[in-house]
Amino acid sequence: MKALFTFCACLIVLVAAAPIKNGYEIGDTVADFRLKNVDGKMIALSDYKDAKGVIVIFDCNTCPYSKAYNSRIIALHAKYAAQGFPVVTINPNDPTQSPGDSFERMVQQAKQKGYTFPYLVDESQEVSRAFGATNTPHVFIVQRINREFKVVYIGAIDDSAKDESATKRKYVEEAIDGLLQGKPITSTRTKAIGCTIKWKNA
Amino acid sequence: MTRLFRSPRPIEQSPGKLAVRIVLFLVWLSCTPGFGQSADLIRLSQLQESIQDEKDRIQVINFWATWCGPCIKELPLFEKLHAERKDVRVRLVSVDLDLDPNPEKVRSFATRKKLKAEVLILDERNPNEWIEKVDKTWSGAIPATLIVNNRNGKRKFVERALQEGELEKLIAEIQ
Structure with a gap:
């Protein structure tokens, strides 16, 4: 009886002491999500049954970094969707704080730029919080292993926001090329300057 | 000629x-x-040295950019702090060069907004190499603000926009 009590006490302490998670780390399993796409249809991560993984990118219309990277995001999907790693973009921004990121403007953006990949709205911002997304564009590559999606890369697209031709490291391409060849990813976490996500006021 | x-x-x-x-x-x-x-260009290593050398005043270093709406919105808080607190050294470090290599945009912005606090332009190219050197927890999103007190070695790092009165509170916490 005493042992059981001690065990319970220890368990309570352990649970209480567990740090609050600030989003996914490398190796974490991603909880499934279902969000509305610009065409009005709902899309879930679990819909990607035949993919080897998904390039999840938190992105928006208004951020100058998102604009700088827009053509590179389109190019990533064009290059890797057929190889099993399609792009899924998610807009996390609160449209009351960033009117240019409203659903209507997302629809416009996807149409204008000819998106062939989903551009989802995270209205409740729960998915963005679960991932631990902080800025736009913020990339999370998830790999499909035994019906689960595991985080294998978090960070930037490459190391040169302004000038694509000056890029020395293409982090996302390196990671996926590595995955496709069964090689370990050299940089699993990278950082870049970006626009902070416009969170709803608590 | x-x-x-x-x-x-x-x-x-x-x-x-x-x-x-x-x-x-x-x-x-x-x-x-x-x-x-004048908004001089500064390398991160120079900024770090300069932060270490300041022994008398508490330092507030704000990372911002001319394209960043939330950053511009909170600039008056730093200007007010600079005007009111002689015991605090405020520096506004622009990260504009990452997207636009021409520093004149920052200089004309600072002149137009009549910024009185010291404006510096970070002269770095590879964010992945320097962001962690400012603070390990920083993802790179701006605005971000570092507050340092070299007299007791205490520091605070905040990666979000600040509210009115919050700077004073953060300073009091490391005094």
């Missing part, structure tokens, strides 16, 4: 030209340090 700069008539004879000269002089004056903002 000298002919290009020689006036056909002496300047004194033309009051209009004199006025132009005065205006040009004022424009030049407004571009010089002390009048407007």
Whole structure:
């Protein structure tokens, strides 16, 4: 009886002491999500049954970094969707704080730029919080292993926001090329300057 | 070459030209340090050294950019702090060069907004190499603010926009 009590006490302490998670780390399993796409249809991560993984990118219309990277995001999907790693973009921004990121403007953006990949709205911002997304564009590559999606890369697209031709490291391409060849990813976490996500006021 | 700069008539004879000269002089004056903002370029290592060297005052270092709406919205808080607290050294470090290699945009912005706190332009190219050196927890999103007290070694790092009165609170916490 005493042992059981001690065990319970220890368990309570352990649970209480567990740090609050600030989003996914490398190796974490991603909880499934279902969000509305610009065409009005709902899309879930679990819909990607035949993919080897998904390039999840938190992105928006208004951020100058998102604009700088827009053509590179389109190019990533064009290059890797057929190889099993399609792009899924998610807009996390609160449209009351960033009117240019409203659903209507997302629809416009996807149409204008000819998106062939989903551009989802995270209205409740729960998915963005679960991932631990902080800025736009913020990339999370998830790999499909035994019906689960595991985080294998978090960070930037490459190391040169302004000038694509000056890029020395293409982090996302390196990671996926590595995955496709069964090689370990050299940089699993990278950082870049970006626009902070416009969170709803608590 | 000298002919290009020689006036056909002496300047004194033309009051209009004199006025132009005065205006040009004022424009030049407004571009010089002390009048407007010089907004010098600085490498991260230089900034880090300078942060370490400041022993007397508490330091507030704000990372911002001219394209960043939330950053511009909170700039008045730093200006107010700079005006009111002589025991605090405020520096506004622009990260604009990452997207736009021309520093003049930052300088004209600082002059136009009449920023009085010291403006610096971070002269770094590879964010993945320097972001962690500012603070390990920083994802790179701006605005971000670092507050340092070298007298007791305490520091705070905040990766979000600040509210009115929050800076004073954060400073009090590391005093």
